[in-house]
Amino acid sequence: MRPRTLVIxxxxxxxxxxxxSACGERATLPLQAGVGPSPALPPPHSTLVPxxxxxxxxxxxxxxxxxxxxxxxxxxxxxxxxxxxxxxxxPNNDILVAETNAPKRxxxxxxxxxxxxxxxxxxxxxxTPSANRITLLRDxxxxxxxxxxFLKGLNxxxxxxxxxxxxxxxxxxxxxxxxYGLGQTEITAPGxxxxxxxxxxxxxxxxxxxxxxADGWTLYVxxxxxxxxxxxxxxxxxxxxxVWQVDAATGAHRVFAGGLRNPVGMAxxxxxxxxxxxxxxxxxxxxxxxxxxxxxxxxxxFYGWPFSYYGQHVDERAPAxxxxxxxxxxxxxxxxxxxxxxxxxxxxxxxxxxxxxxxxFVGQHGSxxxxxxxxxxxxxxxxxxxRPAGEPMEILTGFLNASGEAQGRPVGxxxxxxxxxxxxxxxxxxxxxxxxxxxxxxxxxx
Numbered sequence: 001m002r003p004r005t006l007v008i009x010x011x012x013x014x015x016x017x018x019x020x021s022a023c024g025e026r027a028t029l030p031l032q033a034g035v036g037p038s039p040a041l042p043p044p045h046s047t048l049v050p051x052x053x054x055x056x057x058x059x060x061x062x063x064x065x066x067x068x069x070x071x072x073x074x075x076x077x078x079x080x081x082x083x084x085x086x087x088x089x090x091p092n093n094d095i096l097v098a099e100t101n102a103p104k105r106x107x108x109x110x111x112x113x114x115x116x117x118x119x120x121x122x123x124x125x126x127x128t129p130s131a132n133r134i135t136l137l138r139d140x141x142x143x144x145x146x147x148x149x150f151l152k153g154l155n156x157x158x159x160x161x162x163x164x165x166x167x168x169x170x171x172x173x174x175x176x177x178x179x180y181g182l183g184q185t186e187i188t189a190p191g192x193x194x195x196x197x198x199x200x201x202x203x204x205x206x207x208x209x210x211x212x213x214a215d216g217w218t219l220y221v222x223x224x225x226x227x228x229x230x231x232x233x234x235x236x237x238x239x240x241x242x243v244w245q246v247d248a249a250t251g252a253h254r255v256f257a258g259g260l261r262n263p264v265g266m267a268x269x270x271x272x273x274x275x276x277x278x279x280x281x282x283x284x285x286x287x288x289x290x291x292x293x294x295x296x297x298x299x300x301x302f303y304g305w306p307f308s309y310y311g312q313h314v315d316e317r318a319p320a321x322x323x324x325x326x327x328x329x330x331x332x333x334x335x336x337x338x339x340x341x342x343x344x345x346x347x348x349x350x351x352x353x354x355x356x357x358x359x360x361f362v363g364q365h366g367s368x369x370x371x372x373x374x375x376x377x378x379x380x381x382x383x384x385x386x387r388p389a390g391e392p393m394e395i396l397t398g399f400l401n402a403s404g405e406a407q408g409r410p411v412g413x414x415x416x417x418x419x420x421x422x423x424x425x426x427x428x429x430x431x432x433x434x435x436x437x438x439x440x441x442x443x444x445x446x
Contacts, residue, residue, distance in 0.1 A: 025051045026371045027287035031336045034291040035392060039334035041313055045286030054368040055376065055406035057427045064407060066378075066425075066432060067398035071353050073437040074396060076430050077422065078145050082131040084424045084431055086209070086412040088160035092182055093417040095137040096150060096160050097424065097431060101130040103156040103172050107201035130156050134169070136185055137431065148185040151178065159209030159266075163216030163248065170208035173199030175221060175246065194219070195251035198239045202226050205240075205262045211275070212248070214268075219246040220275060221253075224262035229282050229317050230306040241305050243277060243297055259303035259328060265344025265412075267360070269296065272386035278344040278362060279331070281309060283369040285317075291334035292341040294360065294381070294388075304328035333388040338367035339375035343413035343423070347380070350419010351435040359383045361395065361421055363410040376400045378410050378423055378434075395434065396423060 025047050033040040068074040078097070086098040134157060136150040151157075151169065159170035167180040169191065176191035197208050205224025212219055225241040226232055243263055245256040257277075265278035274296040281290035282305070290309045297303075304311065304325070306318040311330035335341040343363025347356055359382040364375035378396040381388050399408045408428030416422055421434040 025287060027337070029288050031339075031374050032391075034288060034337045035334050037333055037388065039291045039310065040288070041290075041310055042286070042288050044289055044316075046284070050284045051287055051369050051371050053371045053373055055366060055373060055400055055404055057409075058401065058405040058407055060407045060428045060430070065398075066396040066408065066410075066423075068434060069393065069395050071436060072395065072434055074432050074434050077433040078137050078147065078431045079429065081135065081429045081431065083128055083426045084135075084411075084429065085207075085426050086158050086160065087414040087422050087424050087431070088162065089414050089416050089422070090162060090182070091417075093139065094183075094185075095414075095416065095422065095431070097135045097137060098157050098160060098412075099131040099133050099135055100154075100157050101128055102206050103130065103199075103203065105201060105203045105206065108204050132156065134160065138185070146185075150185065151187050156206055158207040159211070159221070161210045161212040161219065163212040163219075166216070166248070168194070168210050168212065168219060168248070170197065170210040170221060172203060172206045172208060173197050175208075175210060175219070175251075177248075193251075194248065195246060195253055197221065198223055198226070200226075202232060202236060204228075204232075205280075207264055209264055209266050211266045211268065214273070217248055219248050220244065220256060220266060221246055222260075222263040222266055222277065224264070224280075225305060227306075228284060229315055230319060231317075234319060237306075243275075245299075256299055257297040257301045257303065259301075259305045259307075259324075260297070261305040263297075264342045265294075265362070267344045267346050269360075269383070269386055270346055270348075271383075272296075274386065276344060276346075276360070278335070278341045279303070280340055280342070281337075282306070282315065283338065285315070287370040287372075288337055291337050292339050293331040293334045294341065294344060294362065295329075295331035295333065298329070301329045302327045303331060310334070333381065335362060335364070335379075335392075336374050338370035340365035340367060341375070342411050343378075345413045345415055345421075346383075347421075348415045348419050350415075352419060352421065353436045355382075356380055356393075356395075357419075360388075361413045361415075362392075363413045363423060365409050365411055365426075366399070366406065373400065373404070376406065376409065378413060378421075395421070396432070399425075399428075 134151040156172035246253040262280040366376035376399040379392040408425040412424040
């Protein structure tokens with residue numbers, strides 16, 4: 001097929017997809033029905049053309065900002081960044097920002113389907129070249145923020161974890177270690193590869209995250225699947241859809257928990273020291289399925305992907321594997337269908353109201369496969385005794401404007417050393433800072 005013909009065909013399919021999303025398959029349940037410990041799971045609704053309803057990336061107008069919940073304030077800590085996606089806060093309150101995007105993936109979605117997928121990514125603002133760097137933000141003591149290029153020349157970096165004098169960075173295809181001294185604003189020493197991570201020409205879910213154990217001897221790395229539901233074959237999923245446990249000294253690793261389609265956010269729950277993970281579930285079986293979720297991952301547990309979802313609900317599109325379905329664990333807490341729940345951070349006492357000091361913040365990047373859209377917000381899930389306990393609260397909204405365009409899309413969330421919430425916005429190219437206040441308001445400054 002010649003290029004012009006291919007473009008026309010892709011545009012035609014995209015138009016058909018848009019018509020299906022606008023006039024055909026729609027959610028039959030409110031988003032809230034797919035939230036909580038026992039989400040509603042209606043029958044799958046497959047369509048000839050997947051439901052496509054994605055917000056065009058617009059960015060923030062001058063002076064505009066997300067809308068905080070009552071009693072909160074939001075300000076722009078840093079603007080004009082290059083696709084900021086993930087955050088890490090250092091002991092001196094310096095903030096690391098991974099400015100990153102997908103690497104080249106020539107075999108991810110070939111043919112017409114791949115063309116449509118790439119067109120959608122471009123519309124959503126996700127097709128820009130990766131800056132491949134980590135930027136350091138530091139309070140300058142005068143109401144502003146210093147910026148320093150902390151690390152450069154990386155390969156689609158994402159997760160960052162400090163353990164002692166070592167900073168670990170999860171590139172898309174390798175886990176790296178760099179020497180770090182408190183207060184330094186740049187690392188020029190070459191990184192040491194701890195171990196390879198699954199990459200390659202498909203590398204469908206390219207983001208890799210990393211957290212460290214309290215003693216720093218063990219690392220946990222999240223690796224997403226190489227497909228939606230194993231359509232590239234199970235051999236392409238070797239070592240994927242899992243959280244790895246990695247020996248920080250030797251790089252020896254094993255699968256700690258599997259069957260997790262795309263685990264991205266990871267955080268230690270402070271009361272129980274359990275490792276919690278935010279997981280993006282599968283697409284293309286209806287606007288009501290399947291809810292993304294967060295769960296405490298258990299050593300040796302299997303969470304169903306690709307054979308089943310939310311426990312033992314079989315996905316007929318996947319290869320039959322009744323033995324694995326029988327093993328599938330039920331996640332702890334659903335976060336709504338297609339919300340793209342990426343960021344995960346447990347709250348701390350400090351700059352936020354007392355009602356927000358025990359629970360988890362979740363950055364919901366926003367849907368492409370749900371009509372009407374879901375996500376495009378930051379929520380807070382209250383916890384009690386180490387477990388979710390109640391309905392989620394909206395913390396930041398307004399990422400979609402009245403025309404349904406994306407002014408921003410929240411990704412990573414983190415708590416700074418003063419107990420304020422930080423949010424990386426990869427469409428708005430901003431890091432937002434949320435604090436408590438006598439009233440609510442927003443400030444797009446700095």
